Amino acid sequence: MTGSFEGGRRSGGGRSDGGREGGGRFSGRDGRGRDGRPPRGRGSAVDVPRRAAYEAVAAVHRDGAYANLVLPGVLRDLGLRGRDAAFATELTYGTLRQEGTLDAIVAAASGREVARIDPPARDALRLGAYQLLHTRVPAHAAVSATVDLVKAVAPGATGFANAVLREVASRDHDAWVAQIAPGYDDDPVAYLAVAHSHPQWIVRAFADALGGDLDETARALIEDNERPPVHLCARPGRADAVELAEEVGGLPGAFSPYAVYLPGGAPGELDAILDGRAHVQDEGSQLVAAALAQAPLDGPDDRWLDLCAGPGGKAGLLGALAVERGAHVTAVEVTEHRAVLVEQATRGLPVTVEHADGRTVEGTFDRVLVDAPCTGLGSLRRRPESRWRRQPSDLPPLTRLQRELLGAALRVVRPGGVVAYVTCSPHPVETQVTVTESARRSGYPVDLVDARPLLPAGMPGLGSGPTVQLWPHRHGTDAMYLALLQRSA
Template structure:
C-alpha cells in the first residue's frame, strides 16, 4: 500500500521484456545482448524466460505496425507519448494482437507495468489498450493500411511491419513480383532460430550439437542449431568454446578465411568489427594458423563488445575510425561488414599488392 492506494508490481517476464525494449530505444542497446543479462538478473528460466524473449523480440519485429495502431488508439502520434509508457504500450499491443494471452490479462498486466514505470499514465494506458482490443490485427490493418491495389508498397509496409524502403528493395530484387515479396516479408517476421558457432580449435560442431541437444548446421561447418532455451547459460558459451552467431554471418567469416591468396597470411583485418561475432570466429581460425586479427570499431561501446567476444584469441581491438591510419601498413585478409550507406567509404581498407583476392565486403 502506498498512500492508501494498492500498488501492483509487474510480473517478472513482462518486466524483463520492458527493460530490454527500453534499453534498445533509450540506449541503442542490442536486444540479444541485454536480454540474457536481464533474464539472469531477474532469475527467469524455462517458460518465463521464453515468454519474456517472445515479448521482446516480437515487439521489436512488429514495432512499425504496433506504433501505428497505438497512435491510432491513443489519438496521437507515438512520438508524443512519454517513452516509458510508449514502450509498455508496445508490449501490451503485441500481446493483444499477436499472442494467445487473454485480452483482460494483457490489459491488466500492461497497466500494472505502466503503473511501475509511468504512474501518471495508467488511466491513459488502460484506455488505449482497451481501444486496441476492440479490433483484431487484420481489422487494424484494414483501417490503417492504404489499399493494396492503390499502393502495394505502403500496404505491405503496414501489413507486414517493414519500412517502405525495405519493401521496395525486396520487390526490386524479386523482379517486381509482389506475391513473392509478400511471402518474403512474412517469412522475415518469423521467429528466427538460434544458432551457435563452434569455435574452431575449441569445439567441434557435431560434438557441440550432441552436448546442447541441438543439430549441426546445414551450411556452415561451425554452426549448431539450438531447439530453444537461453544460449548464454550453456557451458560451451560460458567457457568460450562457442558463441551465438547466425549461420549466414559464419559463412561470411569462413569465406574470408578460405579466400585463396599468395604470400603472407599473417595479418587479418576486420574493419567494422562490432559487435564481434565474425571477429570471434576469425580469431579462432587465425589462432589455428598462427595469424593475428586487428579489429577496428568506431563506436566505443561496440568496441568493448568486440573485446569481450574475443577474449583469449589473437585479436587486437582498436577503437577508431577505419578510415584513419592504422598501425599496420597492410593486411593479408580484409573484411568490411559496413552499415549502409557507410560501406562505400570503408573501401579504403588496404590489401597487399600481392594478394590474389580483393577484400571481402559484406553488407
Template sequence: MTGPTDRPARSEPRSDQGTGPRRPSGERPDRPYADRGGRPARGDDRGPRGGTDRRGGRPPRPAVDLPRHAAYEAVAAVHRDDAYANLVLPAILRDLGLFGRDAAFATELTYGTLRHLGTLDAILSDAAGRDVQRIDPPVRDALRIGAYQLLHTRVPAHAAVSSTVDLVRSVGPGATGFANAVLREVAGRDADAWVAKLAPPVETDPIGHLAVAYSHPQWIVRAFSEALGGDLGETTRLLIEDNERPPVHLCARPGLADPVELADEVGGVPGAFSPYAVYLGGGAPGDLAALAEGRAHVQDEGSQLVADALAAAPLDGPDGRWLDLCAGPGGKAGLLGALAAQRGARLTAVEVSEHRARLVSQATRGLPVTVVHTDGRTVGAGEKLPEGYFDRVLVDAPCTGLGSLRRRPESRWRRQPSDLPPLTRLQRELLAAALKAVRPGGLVAYVTCSPHTVETHVTVTESARRSGVPVDFVDARPLLPAGMPGLGDGPTVQLWPHRHGTDAMFLAVLRRT
C-alpha cells in the first residue's frame, strides 16, 4: 500500500516534536496548549475542555489540545448532523481561534479521518473485538481520529494515544480504559500490515481488496473500474489520488482578471490546462481581495474546462442567448457570464432552489446574467423560456458527485447505489428540456461531476434517443486545450484526478440539427 502512509503530515504541530511546551501559533494566550508529548497542559481553568468551571463549581475536566478538539467537533458534526466538513470546520476553527499550523493540523485530522473512514472502521472493529457501530458514537469518532494519527501521520504513537484518551475522557468518561486498549492494539501494526490482515486477497477479490486498502465503498470502486475499462492499476491510482488533499483552484474571470497577475497577487501559480485557472498555494481563499471584488472565484479546473468548452464550440448563426439550466451555486454561471460579457451575449441562469438562486445572483453580480428561479425541466415548454430560443445551453446536472470525493470526503460514505435511479431520471429530464430549449443548430453541453457510466454515457445516449429532437454528437476533445493527455476516443470526454489533476468531470456536447 502506497500513498499517505509514506509521508509526514504537513500540518503536524511542533508540540509533538519539540523539547518543551510551546503555545501553538494562532492560539490565544488564555487557551490551554499541548506539552512536548502531545498531551494537553494541565491546570489551566480557562480552556474550553479543561480545568474547574468556577461558575458551576464542577470538578476539573481534562484539557484537550485545540487542534484535536476542533477535528473532533467537525467529525462529530458530520456523523451526528449530516453536516459537511467544508462548511462546519471553518466556523469551528474561527470559534477556537485557530490559525496557521494549528488550523492546518486540525484540517488534516478532519479530512484525513473522513477520507480513510472505511479502513479505519475495519481496523477499529478488529482491534476492539466488536463492530465499530456498537461503540458509543462520541467515543467512536475520537477513536477514528486517534487511529488516523497512528496510521497516517508522524505523530508519535504515545502522543496519539494519550491525546486521544484525553479526548475520550472529555466525551465519554467511562471509556478511557477501553480507548487506551484499542489504540494500543491499533498501534501494534502499521497501515500496510492492517490491510494485509483485513483486506480480501487481491487475486480472488480485487475490488474488495482495493475498497479496504484505499477506503472506498466497494460499489464506488467497481464503478470507477468500469469507467476506466477494468484497468485495476489505473483504478488504484485514482483511489490514491482521491485520498490526497486537493489544491484550491481559482478561476480568474476573463475580462476582469489576468491569471498570471492573479497568481502573483495571491501567491499561486497559473493552472496547467484552463486559461483561467490559478492554483492557490495555501491560506484561506475567502480572505482574498480578488474574490471579494468579483474578479475571481473558487472553482475546480475541470469545471472551468467544461464550461469553457461550451463557449468555445463553433456555432453557426446567432450567438447571443446562453442558458445555464442548473446554475446553483453559480461557479459555471460566473465564468460563462464573464465570457458572455466579452462577446455581447447574455446568460440566463435557471435554479430550482430559492437559496441557491440567491447564491447565483451574488456570484454573477455585475455580469450580463439574468437569474430565474424555476425548475429547469420546464424550460422549453413555456413563454418565459420558450422552445428553440437559446444558442448555447449548459446542463450541469445534479449527480452523485463521485468525481469530487477528494474535496467532499464524507460523500463517499453517504451515497448509495439506490441514489442512482432518481438522479438519472432527473438528469434525463433536464437534458431533454435543454434539447427543446436550444434552437436548431445550437449547442447543448451535458456535464456531470461523476464518472459513473450510468450518469454519463447511458444518460446522454438515452436522452438523445428519447427526446424526439434530432441531435448530433460534437467531438468534445478539440474544445479542450491542445495537448491535454488521456482524453480517450471521443466524442465525449472524461476528466480524471489522477490524469489531469481535476475533479472527474464528464462532458458531452450535442448539436440540435
C-alpha cells in the first residue's frame, strides 16, 4: 500500500477533493474511452482517487482481475501518491470486502436487483455506498463525487444514481442491516452473512472451524473486513527483527521472532527488501515454516523439501534457516512463472528450484513442507474479491489435490522425518479431513506431532492440539492451519 490513509473508517474524511488537479472532462461521446474505461489523460471532473478506485473495481468485475495486481498500475498511471493513493486503496479494498452487503443495500434503495443495473453504474454505486456507510466522507461530498463519476462512466444513469445514493444516505449501516437481513434468531448464518459481507457457505465453514461458536464467528468475520497490516520477515542470518523494525519505522512482531509490522508505505521500495535481507510475508506463514524447521527428529537433518513453493516466501525463510543448520532445500513448483518467482526469492540461499509437479517428486527428505493449494479463505482480508469468486464446488478438486500432495510428501519423507501440512484456509474439509484421510490412505505408519509447543510460548488461542489453527481475530495473522505428521521408524 502506498502512503497511509487516515480518512477512512477510523478517522477523518480523506481528501474527497484530492487529485482534482487535472480539471476538465472525460472525452468520448458516452464519457468513456473505446475500451469502456474512463480515459486516463488529464482533464476529468471526476475526483482522481475515486476514478482510480473505480478503474480497479471495474477491472476486478469486468476482467476477472485481482485488486492487488491491478491497483498499483492504476495508481502509477494516474500519478497518485501519499494520501490520495491511500484513499483510492481504501475505497477499492473496502468496497470489494463489503460488496455483498453493499449490493443488498443498493438493491433495497433502488428497488431493483443489482444484476439489472448497468455494470459501470453498479460499480460506481458500490463505491458511493461504501463511502456513505463506512467512511467519514461527508454525505454530500460522497453523493456529489459519485454522481460525477456516474456522469462520466454511465451518463444515462445520473439521475438514477443520485436518487439511489440519497436513499442510501438516509440511514447508517446498522440500520440498513436491520432492514435487509434476516432476524438473527431466525437464521443466524444468513444474518451474519449480510451483516458482515461474506457468503453464507463461508460463514458456515468459519463457524464449523470455531466449534459452532457464533459469537466468535462474528468476530472472525469482522476482522476479515479490516485492512490487514503489512508484515515483513527478517531473514535469519541477514537481518535482526528489532533492528529492521527500527530501520523501517515499524514494530517487532508479537509472535514470530522474524516478524516486523509496517505502519504503511510501499514495502517493495525498502532497502531491506531490495537487498534480500527481508521479504514481505504474513506472520502466520513465518510461524508455520519455523515450526517445521524446529520439529524434533532423530538422525540426519540436511535434506529439506518445499513441495509447493511458489511464490517463494516460505522457501526463502526455510533457505535462510537452512544456512544456519547446514541443510539444503529443494523447492518444487508446478507453475513456470511461479517457479521463476521462487528462484528470485531464494537467490543466494542453499535452495534448488525444480519446475515440476509435487506429486511426482522422487528422493528422500528429512523435512517436508506441503503448503497446499487451497480456497484461500484464511486470507480474505488481503484478497477481498476471492470471497465472491470462490464457490463450494471448488472444494472437491482442491481437496483431492491436497490429499495427493500430502500423500506424496509422506512417501518421500524418511522414516522418522516430519511433514508439515499447511493451508491458508480454516475450512474443516481442507484441514482436519484432508490430514486424517491422507494419513489413513498413505500406507505408512504416521503419528501426529503436537504443533503447539513449536509455536512461541504464551501464544494464545491454540486450542487442544495436536494441530493448530491461527486466526486474524485471535493472532493478527492470516487463518493458517498447521498439522505436523511424523513417519514412524
